[in-house]
Amino acid sequence: MSRDSIPAEIRRAVLVEAGHRCAIPTCRATTTEIAHIVPWAESHDHSFENLIALCPNCHTRFDQKKEMDRLAVKMYKHNLGILNNRYGEFERRLFEVLAKSNERVFVLGAAGDLLVANAVKDGFFEDKHVQGMSLDINGDNGFSKSFPMTFTYWVTDAGVEFIKRFSNGNDIA
Structure with a gap:
């Protein structure tokens, strides 16, 4: 044929x-x-x-x-x-980097919390709420807001296991 x-x-x-x-x-x-x-x-x-x-x-x-x-x-x-x-493209690339580096801590810049939201929700990363740089906005009308510019995350034990299964080609479900 x-x-x-x-x-x-x-x-x-x-x-x-x-x-x-x-x-x-x-x-x-x-x-x-x-x-x-x-x-x-x-x-x-x-x-x-x-x-x-x-x-x-x-x-x-x-x-x-x-x-x-x-x-x-x-x-x-x-x-x-x-x-x-x-998972978004950023999360997938981060899984790849962490699989190769075996790092347990990483820092992301502004809006980093949005980029890893699903991995955090699934318990793979934990936000350590480390005080870092922030952007403080104070308006003339009394409005005040502080936006974090850095986010420090810990890869949880569940995250380490997930990343190992992912990189070894084991079932990640």
């Missing part, structure tokens, strides 16, 4: 799902290839569920060198759906 090309709309959806980057959380290189989770020769399946965005190196590691097994790649695909529906 000859191999049809992957339909453009499915190819696009797979790339968008991964943010046009490799789906492997410890890689995230610019994606240029679409891989079949269950090989085409075995499945003849070009469905969105059977495709994942991988960089050429990770694609080779998966398909040819067998350094990643199919279950791991299925889990990366599964986790992408959760990450994309729950």
Whole structure:
């Protein structure tokens, strides 16, 4: 059976799902290839569920060198759906940085509380309310408001576990 090309709309959806980057959380290189989770020769399946965005190196590691097994790649695909529906781009990048650095404390600038709101809500980060720089506004009419310009967060034990599962390709649900 000859191999049809992957339909453009499915190819696009797979790339968008991964943010046009490799789906492997410890890689995230610019994606240029679409891989079949269950090989085409075995499945003849070009469905969105059977495709994942991988960089050429990770694609080779998966398909040819067998350094990643199919279950791991299925889990990366599964986790992408959760990450994309729950966490913003900033939170996802922060998870990647924290996975590599193993840091437990980080500081964000103005509006940092908004950028990590879902991770805080899920108990992965805790705002330590460290006094820092603030912007104080005092109006002529008696109005007064102070806005924090820095936010100091601690990665909770639950956050450490989540980030480990994420970076190792384990189920993050």
